[in-house]
Amino acid sequence: MASLDPEEALRRVDAAVGGKITRARLSHGHVDIDCAPQNLVEVMTALRDVEFLSCKFFTFLAGVDRSELVEDGGGLEVLVHVYSPEHVLHVNVHVSVELEAPACPSITGVYRGAEWQEREAHEMFGIHFDGHPGLSNLFLPEDFEGHPLLKTFKLPGRFVKPWPGAKDPEEASAGGRG
Template sequence: MPVTERVVGQQALDRVTAELGSLVGDARVNFDQIDVTCTPGNLVEVVAKLREAAGIEARFFTFLSAVDRTAFGGEERPDTERGTPLEVLVHLYSPDHATHINIHVPVDQADPRCPSITSVFGGALWAERECAEMFGIDFTDHPNLTNLYLPEDFEGNPLRKAFKLPTRMVKPWPGAKDPEEAAGGGRG
């Protein structure tokens, strides 16, 4: 149905924080979209509430993915705010109010676990499988958490920043940089 009442920006943020209260931590407006942070334990409740709450009705599951922020800012700009090292990202949309909600769920870097939201949004089945293999995140109580894209014997989690593409790695220049360093003083 066409958008009945457009709720974006501060108004949407007010509604979301009023509905979720202490279930979420940090909440802010980000380019007319709502960013909230919640713990893995609260995720299913948060998602279910956002879907049902009057005035929000985020009934549409847009996507689920993850972000590995360990390389944030790179080596040249270490001062850039790093954020959480590893987080699951759920995006919901309200077709009635045109409200976009990004739910950031920081998870443990060494043993990442997150409950599955498939009980609320069936469409998350594949997204969680993709996320699991690409980031090594365990979605507990997912009905079938097998690899979606990668072969079963694939090692590593490709979308983690620690996973380097061999063809893209900067290789050191094989020769000597200074003529003096080279064998024979650069003349050999």
Template sequence: MDATTWTERFGEDVAVSDSFGQQVVDVPAELWTSAVEFARTELGCEYFDWLSAVDELEAGFRVVVHVYSLQTRLHLLIRTLVPRENPTLPTVTGVYRGAAWHERETYEMFGVVFDGHPDLRPLLLPEGFQGNPLRKDFVLAARVAKPWPGAKEPGEGGTGAPSRRRIRPPGVPDDWGPAAAQTSRAAGKGGPGRPARGARDPQDTERPGRGPRSGDEGGDA
């Protein structure tokens, strides 16, 4: 199947390419459902394989679906791009019922909303989880709570004193995590009017005495 099959149906709004032997069709978001339906009804791609997304940062989210024709052995990737500010696409559950769980996973992992989905709710994450873990700007708490292997200098072994230079894990903002909180407290930002721990009046030069211990002189025998 060549590119003219798609251009005759959708015009110049689509772009057809090849990736490792699989045909890739890029369509605008407004043609998403029509393109997926065309692949099933006209090209015989009745087998739905998977649907997911890729975070392309400022460009938005690239939503990808892979379908397959058992008769012609055609592997087909259909892709579209949705903006980061409002990542919304119409659902394709009306074309492939198997897309329901894939769209739910893409919704909770990337935040892409599929309009018309019959049950768009979290699929894998625990109740009350905040954020979308597969977005590239999502901070992984484990990278801060556990030492990152890259924190060691090149050639530095696993024994001995650690390097003085601390490298933050990639993707972790400087003002995020326990280390930032400790730095803030050390700089005296723990709260207004709160003295540093262990501070005492510089005029007080005498340390308070301790009471007699058991067995000291002066007690009754």
């Protein structure tokens, strides 16, 4: 199993999906590509099925809140990482989605392992994955309101309770607060 030269890896990915992506670059030896949501399933299928890529190993899918990065367009991002053991090739696929009504096609038909990770991104960021077999919550109660990993999510207030015990003798003699 020979590792691909990063420049060769970039050329191969561009040859396979160049017409369906908006940008391809190298980052720390990995190929990073940007893809529009409507092209995601086709791009992921090509990464898996094109013989000179063979990215058969789905590593992860995650939501990213980029709303404070106005210079990069802000919004939310779906980040998918796949790997080819045959070519020792890592590919990160970045998909920008709207902050107001975030939606992206599901890739569970390409990589079955994405099912729970899409559910988590839906639950924590509010990203809807069109075609997903069941976007029920993994961690939060079904009646939970909001998406806790969004930067706009307001954490509930906490009440500060006074310490019920007496001061330590050293603290009391030193005039410490309490």
